[in-house]
Amino acid sequence: MNQSKTPLYKKSCLAYSLSYDNVTEWLEEVGENGDMYGYEDSSIEGYYNEYKDQFDELSGGAWSLYEQLTDGEIIYGKYDDFRDLWDDMTVNLLGDLYTVYGYDVSELDYFKISSFEEELAVQECKKRLMRLTKEELIDNFRKVLMALVMFYDIKAAHDCLTSIVEELDEKGALLEQKNERINLLYKDLTGKSGEAFDEEIANLPPRMWVE
Numbered sequence: 001m002n003q004s005k006t007p008l009y010k011k012s013c014l015a016y017s018l019s020y021d022n023v024t025e026w027l028e029e030v031g032e033n034g035d036m037y038g039y040e041d042s043s044i045e046g047y048y049n050e051y052k053d054q055f056d057e058l059s060g061g062a063w064s065l066y067e068q069l070t071d072g073e074i075i076y077g078k079y080d081d082f083r084d085l086w087d088d089m090t091v092n093l094l095g096d097l098y099t100v101y102g103y104d105v106s107e108l109d110y111f112k113i114s115s116f117e118e119e120l121a122v123q124e125c126k127k128r129l130m131r132l133t134k135e136e137l138i139d140n141f142r143k144v145l146m147a148l149v150m151f152y153d154i155k156a157a158h159d160c161l162t163s164i165v166e167e168l169d170e171k172g173a174l175l176e177q178k179n180e181r182i183n184l185l186y187k188d189l190t191g192k193s194g195e196a197f198d199e200e201i202a203n204l205p206p207r208m209w210v211e
Helices: 020-033 052-069 082-094 115-129 134-186 191-202 206-210
Strands: 012-014 100-104 109-112
Touching (some): 020 134
16 A cells, blocks of 8 residues: 555544444445345245334434435535535544544555554544534544434334344244154054154154244
């Protein structure tokens, strides 16, 4: 990497989960694709369809938030790009808790910087935010904070539903295998197969009869 003459900490962003790109990419994916189980296929039955409405609602919420965060027509005081506002707000507020990346002008990309540069990046963001009026600062802080809260709410709910469906799918597959095995053994209840059938039934967990 050819080091730019402009210090990397002059423009920065939070790395990983709270970066603007990470947040908007996740929202776009969930918003465009809906859930990951293909509910558009009406032939799918079982546990998945029981959660279709919830996934659809989360998909709609994700797309709505994505549009808000990428709306290029909105002006935020002295910021004309929500990405820049998001970066300055999140780095200044959370730079001591999360890794901060610096921007290299010549490479047009973000790179990891030293802990000392991270502190300088936080101060640079603070300087830019101080140029806003009090009203602009409050309004912009509200926009970013609301977006963060909404993002985490949607993501937590989506992750929870995904986990539930995956667990039900796994249990359903195991139960189907067990049923296939029992049906095969049931064809011959004499001799060895009869003993195997009794053993198979005895080994079934009590909760499987309920499920």
